[in-house]
Amino acid sequence: MSYKLLVLDIDGTVTNSKKEITPKTKEAILELQKKGIPVAIASGRPTKGIVAVADELDFAEYGSYVLAFNGARIINWKTKECIYSKELPIGIPKKLYDDAMHYGTGLMTYEGDSIISAKIPDEYIMIESRITTLPVIKKPDFKSYVNFPVNKCILTADGELLESIEPVIAEKYQLEAQVFRSEPYFLEVLPKNVDKAYCLERLLKILGIEREEMVCCGDGFNDISMIQYAGLGVAMANAQEKVKDVADYITINSNDEDGIAEVIEKFFLK
Structure with missing residues (x-):
């Protein structure tokens, strides 16, 4: 399978225990984008809480995407256009x-x-x-x-x-x-009906990519839906056991050991 989109959770996935992106992981994500493969950050964080990560990974230059609030808001990081948003009922x-x-x-x-x-x-x-x-x-x-x-x-x-x-x-x-x-x-x-998988379905339609061509990586309970939905669902070595149970692949290396670089090298750059 030739994968065309990489989706990453932030905490416990793309960042290490110190909430930092290690040089090797950053290099691998940049290399992937340089090859024309978009990356999406899918996080429970609000948009402002994702800015530093998206900017460090040069999302604006390569036209990658941010899914904030577990996907309730999707932003094209190059244009800063909000292409999807859903709010709670006012009461x-x-x-x-x-x-x-x-x-x-x-x-x-x-x-x-x-x-x-x-x-x-x-x-x-x-x-x-x-x-x-x-x-x-x-x-x-x-x-x-x-x-x-x-x-x-x-x-x-x-x-x-x-x-x-x-x-x-x-x-x-x-x-x-x-x-x-x-x-x-x-x-x-x-x-209602907002989770990472639901909103990734909308992003896939915009990009013209099939879900079988998408790799999703995460470690927490809120990553389960997208890991199950993806063509290749990846649980980090440090993931919750329930996340590992639904994954197609579990990384050998944790988020502190460049597990995302492992995924990119194995499934995208091999």
Whole structure:
């Protein structure tokens, strides 16, 4: 099979444990783009949180793509045109505020280049702030303040609590939203039918590429849909076990050992 598109998650996949792109991985991704094969970053991060990665990989020069908010927004990085966007129903953040108060979780969403927190930011919201480099603004009036369209909200808490409430929240919003954990401490709420696979289907139509010609690489729960959907689904050596279970290929090397360079060399540049 001749593959024509490479899709990469960021954290735990294209970046190492220090949230850095290693020289070997960067070189391999640049070499792939130079050969005319586009690359897409598909991440749960907001757009602003992907800028540094996309720019370091010269996406603007080669016309590669960014799928932010788990695919709820797709951007052509060369033109900066948003070619697809889907938002939550306007009333969902208000309902989630009540859920956060009831279960004692954190709650955040995004406005422009900032994270909006309904409470004093917990340690998990601060993790998101560090990863995305976005400042956190506390809004005690979150319920009335967030009256604008948003691509996603996140409930935050320790993994044990979120595991217990995930099925309850998923059932409550099953007709309005997509609910899943991207990390043990992040319970994400996105527009209905939005996940990485769903939005990659739209990108493939734009590019005129078949899904069998696409390679998707990831390590987390929110990567499962695209790994299952891809012609070649790749789980990193450091991936969650559930991700490895659905993958066609598991890298020998982890994200700290240039696992993505391994994939590019084996399936694109051999």
